Amino acid sequence: MPDSESITVLLQQWGGGDSQARDRLMPLVYDELQRLARRAWSGENAGHTLQPTALVHEAFARLVDAQVDWQDRAHFYALCARMMRRLLINHAESRNAAKRGSGVAPLTWDDDLAAQDASFDDVLSIDQALTQLATFDSRKAELIELQYFAGLSFREMSDVTGLSSSTLDRELRLARAWLKTALSASA
Amino acid sequence: MTPEFWKRVEEAFEHATTLAPAAQQRWLQSLQQQDAALASQVAQLLAADDQDDARLNAPIEASLQAMASSVDDPWIGRQLGHYRIISRIATGGMGAVFRAERTDAQFEQDVAIKLMGSHLADADALGRFRTERQILAHMQHPYIASLLDGGALSDNTPYLVMEYVTGAPLTQHCQTQQLSVDARLQLFLKVCEAVAYAHRNLVVHRDIKPGNILVDDHGNPRLLDFGIAKLMADNPDTATVTVPRMTPDYASPEQITGQPVTTVSDVYALGVLLYEMLSGQRPYQLQGLRPAEMEQLVCDTTPTRPSEHATAQLRGLSRDLDAVVLKAMHRDPEHRYTSVQALAEDIQRHLEGRPVQARGQQWRYLASKFMRRHALAVAASSITLLLGVAALVYHNHSVTSERDQARFEAARAKAVTGFLIDIFKQSNPDETDGANVTAREILDIGAERLEQGLFAQPRIRGELNHSIGTVYSHLGQYPQAGQQFTAMIALAEQLGDPLMQARGLTGLGRVLFEQGELSRAQASHEQALSLLSADPGDNAVQRATMLNDLAESQFAQGDYTHADSNNRKALAILEGYPQQGTESLSKTQHDLGVSLQIQGHFDEAEQLLRQALDNALQSVGERNSNTLAYMHALAALLHERGHNPEAEKIYLRVLDLERDLLGEDYVDADATMTNLGRLYSDMQQFEQAEHFLRAAVAHVHRVRGPDHAYTAYDMINLANLLHQLERPQEAYDLAAHALEIYSRAVPDDHPYIASASLTYAGTLIDLGRPSLAEQAARRALDICAKALPEGHWLAASARSVLGETLFLQNQPEAAETLLREAYPVLAAARPKDRATSNALRRLIRFYSARGDAEQLAYYQALRDG
CATH class of the missing domain: 1.25.40.10 (Tetratricopeptide repeat domain)
Structure with missing residues (x-):
């Protein structure tokens, strides 16, 4: 595992305009999110509910020195959101490819598991719609990423983006509405 | 989509979301004329806006789960007692759940095995675990998944073997089946039946949530995990039980704060569940909050009424259901339904179209509102009296000859009596417990019959319109009241009866006034006056x-x-x-x-x-x-x-x-308490002052809810007192909270916000944050400039506060000007007000810090003189 000092340094370099630092950060964050997700699932820690917000916050706690300034923090969360999205998309795509015709019987028990298989297709549709949204309103697409893929609360998003909660509410409300129309259109 | 078009979409959407549904519809229609493409896009977005957001976050969470599980699972194939694990079903809040099969092959049965996330300390603990388990195993109910067996692993990790149930989680079932409101309620009643059964067996569920209630193919619910939470919590080996892993969204305030959990905690969770079933949302957005923040939200606030964010298909959720849900999930256990049975009965009442108990308080409130103006007439506490009196007492001036008059009176008395008998017959005799409750129903029936034109004589119809309109208005049903007066005006015009028309207009004007349509109210009253005869001796009192x-x-x-x-x-x-x-x-x-x-x-x-x-x-x-x-x-x-x-x-x-005549829930009682609190504050009786100001906040919070502007208003008064008592942190918290309420409850430039901002600024000064205080004072000043006449004392007060913030930030010249300007304005307009003495205090502080003995002496003399 990368130590928090080096991640913090990379974040600061990125904040200073060094785009290579960002490229080096991406795989570190990606791997860490994946590792945390799997660890949460496996026997060693079976009492864990799995939600993006928990993973992202844990990743922050493990990877980043808590003393970083708010801009680096904002960068980190934005990156986490992006990596979480990529992680899920990659997995959904590979699962979809592997699973064609395997006829897995659907089970339901807990709310964690509801409609799991269908969710792969849904998450791919969300990804496509989000990509489309970014072509004409990238800010809203980023906010949606933060809200859903990083699971940030309103307050945290406000801290991270510097936007007031009323602005956030307005932007996200429209973005969500647009995404839902896009999802309905593609369904 | 071009960015330019999107920009216009954005503006139009934002505007549309500020409009009430009817106005929104009209606005969209007019937009359709100007720009059809834009209108259609916005209409689509508005429709989508009403839909549940779960389709955005649920797939993300589910696929995260799936991604995490795509590793080899060490549990698969393991043997536990008579069972072998086939697959992992889920990892939930309290442990992992597996699907397993019996290996002794006595009979084929798939089971679910729940492995707890904790360990039993010793043989005693294992013994208790077994006893509890046996109690649970005795629960046999068609809607409860039974507990079959249980045991512990070699490391003392306990596990439970349960009936394997297939089905969809409750809320998901409601959505995919697009159940109607009534169907949801019927399903919910079955859930209540199961929980009530368990309560009769002295078992509290403690973790009711949609994921623990699956709906089978026959549409029947099956409740999982009954009593499991207790089994967990009783485990004395606390070292290994990290946190009570309940689901915070459904946990009652007493659970969150670690108070004793009882059957009414399940009532709370059922309330949350019903909230979600009806509105498509959870009452509190807890995602991403820290535990302390969750606790504050759940324990200190009342959620939005479910009907306010019901999805399109569930529009028209009634206030009754709002009241039922909010009573069930009242944060104080004593205000909830006393049992699941009582909750179920109230829903049954609603389904049968009878008045619900949950609204009892509100009805008292409406009745008290009505009593406020008609305290004497209410002695009989029945609507009959009012309808009768209002319709019969009226002295009609436009019928000239006495014989006509007598004939008209007789006809009217007969018609009105018949009308009342008729509508009373229509009302269900089962519902006459509490005459006030039936009043509204009787009115509705009366209004409907009147509209159907059962009375040929237009003058009598007009009178009945007036009576019904008046009562509607007293009950706060302003739109209905307005309809009645409008109908009366139209009849009067047909009859060519200006006095009757004037009376209709007066009624309408009063209704408009109550609705805040002030200029329209004024126009209505002006028109009424213009219809009176030119002779001042006629209808003098009416005039x-x-x-x-x-x-x-x-x-x-x-x-x-x-x-x-x-x-x-x-x-x-x-x-x-x-x-x-x-x-x-x-x-x-x-x-x-x-x-x-x-x-x-x-x-x-x-x-x-x-x-x-x-x-x-x-x-x-x-x-x-x-x-x-x-x-x-x-x-x-x-x-x-x-x-x-x-x-x-x-x-x-x-x-x-007030308490005596209007009851404990009298809606404006807080005004009296607040004014009395302020009086005591001015009399230097601070303990009394705090007592009444706090009582006011508690009262308005209870009667009008946490988001009402008056709640914020009373909080500001309390904040002012605490500020004066040099308890700045408490004052700050209250003022900040009040401003937050105002930001939702009143327009941005409302004088309430100016006044609250000044309180807020004052607390910030005391907390050593002058630059933030400056911002708040400037905001207050801006609002005063926009919303109040020039030279208003509130603006002067804002200048004085601003002056102090500048002084604290080392800008003495600007500060001095502001402080000196402000005081005389305040002294002239509000000689006895605390704002004035505060302004003087600031001057004294200023000159004392500046070492200006002459000015200091001057202002000290003003203070002491």
């Missing part, structure tokens, strides 16, 4: 009343000059008719007095307010809601004039009478 109504609408719009002049005209008329219109006389004297008080003419104001009260005491006595209002007004004036002991005496009497 005076109408003048007073007109004045009221002008006063509310800040037009004191015309309001005063019309009230004076009304008084001149009424003095000529001492036997009639005493009610109008008191009200007019009161209204004029209050207006003069606001304008600073205290002597005449006091004289008028005393006259109003004397008249009211003579004609209707002390136990009357109008009399109470006059007492309150006089006390406020006496306080403003510094006659504190007399003001105190009156306020205390008002408070007693």
Whole structure:
């Protein structure tokens, strides 16, 4: 595992305009999110509910020195959101490819598991719609990423983006509405 | 989508979301004419806006789960007792759940095995675990998944073996099946049945949530995990139980704060569940919050009513259901339903179209509102009296000959009696427990029958319109009331009866006034007056009343000059008719007095307010809601004039009478408490002051809810006191909270916000944050400039506060100017107000810090003199 000092340094370099630092950060964050997700699932820690917000916050706690300034923090969360999205998309795509015709019987028990298989297709549709949204309103697409893929609360998003909660509410409300129309259109 | 078009979409969408549904529809139609593409895009977005957001986050969470599980699972294939694990079903809040099969092959049965996330300490613990388990195993109910077996692993990790159930989680089932509201309620009743059964067996579920309730193919619920949470919590080996892993979204305040959990905690969770089933959302957005924040949200706030964010297909959720849900999930266990049974019964009542118990308090409130104006008539506490009295007492001037008059009266008496008998027959005799509850139903039936045109005689129809409209208005049903008066006006026009038309317009004007449509109210009253005959001797008392109504609408719009002049005209008329219109006389004297008080003419104001009260005491006595209002007004004036002991005496009497006459839930009782609290504060009786100001906040919070502007208003008053008592942190918290409420409850430039910002600024100064305080003071000043007349004392107060913040930030010149300008304005306008003494205090502090002995002595002399 990368130590928090080096991640913090990379974040600061990125904040200073060094785009290579960002490229080096991406795989570190990606791997860490994946590792945390799997660890949460496996026997060693079976009492864990799995939600993006928990993973992202844990990743922050493990990877980043808590003393970083708010801009680096904002960068980190934005990156986490992006990596979480990529992680899920990659997995959904590979699962979809592997699973064609395997006829897995659907089970339901807990709310964690509801409609799991269908969710792969849904998450791919969300990804496509989000990509489309970014072509004409990238800010809203980023906010949606933060809200859903990083699971940030309103307050945290406000801290991270510097936007007031009323602005956030307005932007996200429209973005969500647009995404839902896009999802309905593609369904 | 081009960015330009998107920009326009964005603007249009934002505008549309500020409109009420009907206005939104109209606006979209007009947009359709101008730009069809834009209109259609916005319409689609608005429709999507109403849909549940779960389709955005649920797939993300589910696929995260799936991604995480795509590793080899060490549990698969393991043997536990008689069972072998086939697959992992889920990892939930309290442990992992597996699907397993029996290996001794006595009979084929798939089971679910729940492996707890904790360990049992010793043999004793294992023994207790077994006993508990046996209690649970005895629960046999068609809607409860049974517990079959259990045990512990070699490392003492306990596990439970349960019936394997397939189905969809409850909320998901409601959505995919697109169940109607009634179908959801029926399903919910089955859940209640299961929980009530468990409670009779002394088992509390403790973790009711949609994921623990699966709906099978027959549409029946199966409840999982009954009592499991308790089994976990009883485990004494606390070292290995990290946190009680309940689901915070459904946990009651007592669970969150670690208080004892009882059957009413399940009632709470059922309330949350019903909330989600009906509205598609959870009452609190807890995602991403820290535990302390969750605790605050769940324990200190009341959620939005479910009907306010119900999805399109569930529109029209009634207030009854709102009340049921909010009663079930009341944060104080004592205010919830006492049992699941009681909750279920109330839902049953709703399904049968009967009034629900949950609204009992609100009905008392409506009734008390009605009583406020008709305290005497209410003695019989039945609507009959009012309908009858209002319809029959009216003296019709437009029917000239006595014979016509007599004939008309007879016809009307007969028609009205028949009408009342008819509508009473329509109302269900089962529901007559509490005459106030049936009042509304009777009215609705009456209004409907009237509309169906059962009365050929238009004059009588018009009278009934007037009566029903008046009662609707007293019950706060303004749109319905407006319809009745509008119908009456139309009939009067057809008949060519100007007096009847004028009475209709007066009624309509009052309704518009109550709805805040002030200029329309004014127009209605003006038209009513214009219809009266030119001869001032005709309908004199009526004319005076109408003048007073007109004045009221002008006063509310800040037009004191015309309001005063019309009230004076009304008084001149009424003095000529001492036997009639005493009610109008008191009200007019009161209204004029209050207006003069606001304008600073205290002597005449006091004289008028005393006259109003004397008249009211003579004609209707002390136990009357109008009399109470006059007492309150006089006390406020006496306080403003510094006659504190007399003001105190009156306020205390008002408070007693209000409680007595109008009940504990009287909606405006907080006004009296707050005013009394402020009075005590000015009298330096701080303990009393805090007591009443806190009581006011608690009351308004309970009666009007946490998001009401008046709640914030009372909080600011309390904050002011705490600030004065040098408890800045408490004051700051209250002021910040109040501002947050205002930001949702009133427009951005409302003077309430200015006043609250000044309180907020004051607390920030005391907390050593002058630059933030400066921002708040400037905001207050901006609002004053926009919303208040020039030279208003509130602006002066803002300048004074701003001056102090600048002084603290080392800008003494600017500070001095502001501080010196502000004080004389305040001293002239509000000589006894705390804002004024504060402004003086700031000057003294300023000159003392500057070491300017001369100025210091001057202002100290002002303070002490």
